[in-house]
Amino acid sequence: MSAALFESIPLRGLDAASAERVRAGGQVRSLEPAEVLYRVGEDADALFVVVRGRLQEDSGGRVRVLGAGETAGAEAMLGLPRRAEVRADGPAEVCEVSAALLERAWTRAGGRLAMQHERRRLERSALDDALRSTEGLADLDEAARGILLDGASLQSWTPGATLQHAGDAAADALMVLDGVVHAIDEDGTVAHVALRGDLLGVDAARAEGRWTRTLVAAGHVRTVAIPGAVLRRVVASTPARTEARDAARGDIIALLRAGAAELPDLDRLERARSLLVLDEDRCVRCGHCTWSCAATHGGEPRMARVGPRVTARMGGEDARSAPWRLAQACQHCSAPACLGECPTAAISRDAAGTVLIDPSLCTGCGACAKACPWDAIEMSPRPEGVAMPLGDSPFPLLASKCDLCAGGAGPACVQACPTDAIARVQPGRDFVEVSALLGTRARPAAARGPRWGGWVATVLASVALLLGAWGAAQHQHGWIAGAGPGWVAGVLGACAVVLSAAHGVRKRLLGRWRRWTGPMRPWVLGHAVLGSVALAGAWAHTGGHAQGRPAVLAGAFIGCVGLGLLGVFAYAVLPAVLTRLEAGEVSARPLEDQLLQDVGGRAEALKQLAAKVLVPYARQRGGGLLLLLSGRSLAQEQAVVLARLQDRLGADRLARIEGVEGVVRTVVAIRAARVRPWVHRLLRLWLAPHIVLAVVAIALLGLHVVTGGA
């Protein structure tokens, strides 16, 4: 980067440290004639200073030519998407400077007035767009719009900030530009949520009234404040009531929540571009996703299978509603909080929106990890060979997070899932409910691959087993093991055994020293089908009775395949059972502690109820098994327990005891927690004997082949 560049308007007057960081974090790009630098609507993280040649900025027909030293793309400073299309006017060279870095540099240098005019122009244009698409403000005339734009101001809020307290005078109405706002009732419950484009407090601001609910930012929020006086001048009447929409929203949120205690994290669902979700009804909790992630990233996994749960349909209106666990992994936000916090611009986005960390720029300060609301960034030891930025930096940490397995054939976690339960989705597009909530367009096709694999495998396995049974019956009609079709069946079975074992060898042995790519699911299905073929072959080979050493082989073999089929059954049935027994959030807090906290400081009646009825219920011998067999989910069980309490105490008396619901929730959770490990064990238990028997069977098979059938 030339020294002359630092004389351009945006970069002039920076202090030495800032200039050094801009130099390190920026890059010079050469453009071909007419090459497009960016288009309208793209993400904007950087602005461009023209080094050589000229650029043409086309904002909806208004064309501006930018010469050397001029700046394009300042909307990045406001966190807005591109508002114009810029292309090279002849060969050109531009310098790309991270907006977050520049913002820091300016602040350090003591603020910057030179860009204020440009800022204001962009802000106004963005506000204009936002107002045009807002219900009730869309059809204003130009004069009214001008007044509105002059009066309105942009505000931003950090997560958890209180926008307005209930009871405060409503001087301004608020329009949500970005993010999610919770309107909270006096008792602390979220009465409704406001999303992008919603107007809040118009009535109150017009009438100089007060806020009736406290508004809290659920994440990073930007709002436009429109003073009441301006509203009174330009808006003749209150915009159409939004109550119907609020009710519809409430319904959708209830669907997403599906009886869980916590509210779905709408902010997360809105921002996520590539959210890692696990279908809990299919997820067999095997951990392949995390292992493969760790294997891909030098032993440090960049995802964890924990997080809240939402219930949603993916892939169209007719799709099955499934409980999705939102895993802890980078979701490549549309407005990443980490990106703006990085002091050296080590975090950037590629054209597809994937958020990436450049290890050569990362100082390991951890600002991004703290900024991420979902803890998706982990500070891990800096691997050998990754240079320290800033020369002799003594800091041995490096920020690491999901990079969607850059350079691989897709994310390893998704590839490695044996049951196809895991997917990377954009909730606003792939989840029907979320897209309805956000008003975005749902994508009818599923984000996941074809779902017919399981059915094909089942049919193939069944056909193989039927053929095997037929072959076994033929032994009554002259088939023998040692020759003819019986012998051929045996050889076929042996081949199937060997091929089937390839899955295990690939996974357990080769996987240790070589990373395998490609989806796991076909291998698993193939393994199951080949196992069935092997069993069928053996059946047709022996005719159902073997003696001596072959009998032992047959026994080991049947045990191995039987355990495998048991595993298939467990994988098909148990995940849904587990899901039923799990609360929405996987919580690490000991439940007994939770119970004490639930009853602590409450009325004596609640303590008595807990001690005499609810704790014995929680600790009842075999209670977990009863819950498992009843087939009820935790929410349903809570309802049943509450109904039983009501029968016992009477509805009036129960209603007078405060905090019963919390205690019931906890005792039901305790009861479920006692049986859940056993379901987990059932999911795992078959595997080790299956592997050991497979090894035994293959060894005996080798012997059987070598000794020619003895």
Add this chain to the structure above:
Amino acid sequence: MRRWRGLGWLCAALLILVVSAAWLLRSDAPSRHGITGSHAAAGLACGDCHRAPTQTPDCGTCHGAHPSTRTGHGRARASGAMTCTSCHRVHHDVGGVTFSAAGATRFGPGGSVSVPTAASPEVRGTVAVVPLDACAACHDPSADDDPIARCRLAGDMNGCFDEHRRVAGATLGTVTGAQDRLILWTHAREVVARRPEPPTRALSGVDGFAIAVSLAVFVGLLVWSFSGAEPAKRPVATVNVQPPKIRRLPQIDASTCLGCSACVDACPYDVLALDRYVAKVARPEDCCGLTTCAQLCPNGSLVVLDGAPIEDRPGVHATLESVDVPGMFLAGDLTGMPLIRNAINQGAVAVREASVGLTPGRADLDLVIVGAGPAGLSAAMEAKARGLNFVVVEQGTLAASIQSFPRGKLVFDQPLHVPLVGALWLAEATKEELLRQWTRLARQHALPIRTEHRVTSIDPVAEGFAVAAVSADGTVAHWQAQRVVLAIGRRGSPRELDVAIPAPMEPHVHHSLADARSFAGRACVVVGLGDVAMEAALALSYAPQTSVTVVARGDDFRRGKARNIESMRRAQAQGRLSIRWSRSVQAVRAGEVQLDDGSCVPADSVFVMIGSIAPWSFLASVGVRRVGPAPAVVERPRG
């Protein structure tokens, strides 16, 4: 305990046992239905005898038909109760002696061995030796009057030379030539006497290998299933509990500071702040002198340097015993060494040292621990572990200082590398988790903690110390103990208003605010304008139907967090609260507070939040002095 790898691998190990048992017990295994001895040598397979599953094998095809002619045997045969294999158990233990040109051979299920014999080479033929237990199905081999007594082998030899025909009869079908059976038998007896047991069949190489492998795999799996990573042991190292003697302060190179806020977030006492993306030392007086901030600075812009000596601390020996009062030990923040972790260590070390040289039964108690913060709790846990007779006296509640931390605050742990004694720590815990853990430990170990008891005096007596404390309801408690551990921290007690409080107002004068909503509908007066006072005033102003008046000594906001000041200004503009500048409280009466300008403010509750009095006066009263000159009373804002 080692980690257990799981039931699955244990099941796999057991399965290996099952498989190897199946292998050993299979149909051709030597010990059961295998084809033995001469049959195997003749290359016979199962199907050669067992033509059909239900058919009795016909031995006569090869051996010639020569059924036993004894009357009893004949009857049994006729009834079907006896076949050839009743005596000649071909799959089990068939054996005998064969005479051939090469000499005598003793054969059995496991093969044959040559046995020296006196018989001439012309003696040819085979004599089957039937084990006595084969006869035992019908006969009693031990009875002398049983018919088989005559044909039993001599002595204890386990065998029977029964004959199929009487001795006077013809030769056996397999005996060639003219040798008499008697000669054959005589030599056979001699051979059997030399080699009583027939060769039993040894396990084949394959069997041995299979069994060895399966045993090895079984043991391996068993070890594997029970072995796992040993959980990391907590390093027990000598811990440094010596308070620093020199104040240390961070120095920041503004030209290289990245503005990443790593140091700001690391500081447990909010000493550092970020200003225009450059870190600065905002509250140097609160610096604890540890290097967490410097350790987390990614590019070395921040270093912690030594400054002036610290004089604001009591003198202690290396054992944490007070220099001034023998038998009194100090621990925790009080010693001038900050951080919860250090307090925990000091509490444990103080009790360890205090328990040295105790005389059993000299006083009611071995130990009185004053204060139930991190140091006091740790001391109590250590005392409990050492089986001391002790009591913990606390003026407020359990870990009151930690409870005043902001909600959800991460109580800092690494990367300080401070080794730890005691069980009080949780890695990376938030304040709530830590408090829960401590409450649980106190409950579990039934620690004798007297909360709401303020210690008024500690006097040296012959037995050690006499400790007096007054409880919240005014009753006075006394203890006598040989040693005292002071873990009272540096917060001291809240500063009181310098006016008399009438009795009806006493329950309505507070120094802290736990739950603003419980003051709904009340008129509240907050005295003070520090952060604690501002936060309380704001919380009260948002409770339903409260009226809040703040009485401030100054004429404007002078110190405090910018966020609090901004919120206060907003609340004032909104009319949520009113601030009476440059005023102080003249008198408190039932239902109102009179200010120094004579005006009265209605007051149902009064919050006095004008800082706290450091515990120096109390320390001085028990005889503990500071190491250097410093003002007699140090005022510190609370919080």
